Each structure stands twice: as structure tokens, then as C-alpha cells.
Amino acid sequence: DAGITQSPRYKITETGRQVTLMCHQTWSHSYMFWYRQDLGHGLRLIYYSAAADITDKGEVPDGYVVSRSKTENFPLTLESATRSQTSVYFCASSVLSGTYEQYFGPGTRLTVT
Amino acid sequence: AQSVSQHNHHVILSEAASLELGCNYSYGGTVNLFWYVQYPGQHLQLLLKYFSGDPLVKGIKGFEAEFIKSKFSFNLRKPSVQWSDTAEYFCAVVDYKLSFGAGTTVTVRA
DSSP, rough: HHHHHHHHSSOOOOOOOEEEEEESSHHHHHOOOOEEEEEEEEEEEEEEEETTTEEEOOOOTTTTTEOOOSSOOOOOOEEOOGGHHHGEEEEEESSSTTTTEEEOOOEEEEEEE | OOEEEEEEEEEEEEEEEEEEEOEEOOOOSSEEEEEEEEEEOOOOOOEEEOOOOOOOOOOGGGGGEEEEGGEOOOOOOEOOOGGGGGEEEEEEEEEEEEEEEEOOOEEOOO
């Protein structure tokens, strides 16, 4: 199906474990983004990517790693998960940055115990 | 960096009531503004957007927003809400990235 998908949709992991959240889009959008959504904070940008092999930090990048070897995939890795990383994670994509609309995936609810 | 302030954390109203959600942003230059909606259990969807031109913007599902440059505001309105408008609403402003407000939860009682 066309669009933007995220996997897994739900994940429970333990403190200290590495976990990777996947994001895949079928539109060939140049830009991709990772946000986390926390009560009272809205959505905060973790990392974004302007194209394959080009990534940059957002507002809250600490504890996260991203890569983008292919245009359509933008995985987010928590190298050593902490309880403060319990959140809902949204991936988004857009044709270009700036004025263009971002399209969001369904989200991944991550719980770190 | 941009900051976006949404005035109301939680709004509760009855069907057919009018809705207005406040949004203010910090940047004084040219801005692009968005309202997104997140229905329960769903991902974010674009309600409407403002880039330039007529400051009164009409979006989907009967929503509209007014850009007032002098007040750094982009308030969302709907004249008559329905139960299905129960959702969380986010205002966002873009420079090179979207900056989101904290969100307003809207609960519409039947």
C-alpha cells in the first residue's frame, strides 16, 4: 500500500536494550522526520533527513541514532533505552521542507520498563 | 528557534457549540502555519494551512483559521462542532522544520 508505515506499532523493552523503530514511505519524498509525542509537549523533532545519507539533529536528539541509506527508509535506533524515552514516536515525510505539508505515519508506542 | 503556544490544554463542549482554539507563535518574519488534527487512535492529519494571501483559511470538515500577523496568531474556528470532532489539535509553524504547539484536547459531548 502507498503511504508511510511504521513498525512495530507497539513495543515494550527493558532499560538498557537497543531498539530500532522502522519507517518506510512509498512516495519517494526527499524529507523524512522523526518526532516524539509526549503529554504537555506536543510533538518534538528528534532527527530529520533531507535525502539519503543526509541527516541532521532536531530538538531532542540525545540517545537516538538515525540512518538513511535508502530514500524510502528512515530507521530510528535507541542505543540504550531509558524510561524517559517511553513515548509515542511518529515518522513523517514531505516532498521538500519549508512550506510543504508533512505526512505522518500511524506512530509507534514505545514503553521502556 | 520557533515557539508555538496553544492557549487551551483541554476544551469540553457540547454538539453544535462553536469552537475556537488559540495559537500564537514567536517568529516575526514570514511564516507558514498549519493546524493538524489527531483523532483517537489515528495519526496526524492536516486540517488546513496558511502560506500567503487571504488570511482567512478554510480547511477540511468545516474548520477555518485566521492569520493575524500583528498578533502573531493563527486561531482555529468551527461554528458548530460535532461529536466526531473529538480529537487533539496541534498548531504548527515552519521555518526549516515544523515546530508544534503542545496540543489542545477537544472533547465534544453528544
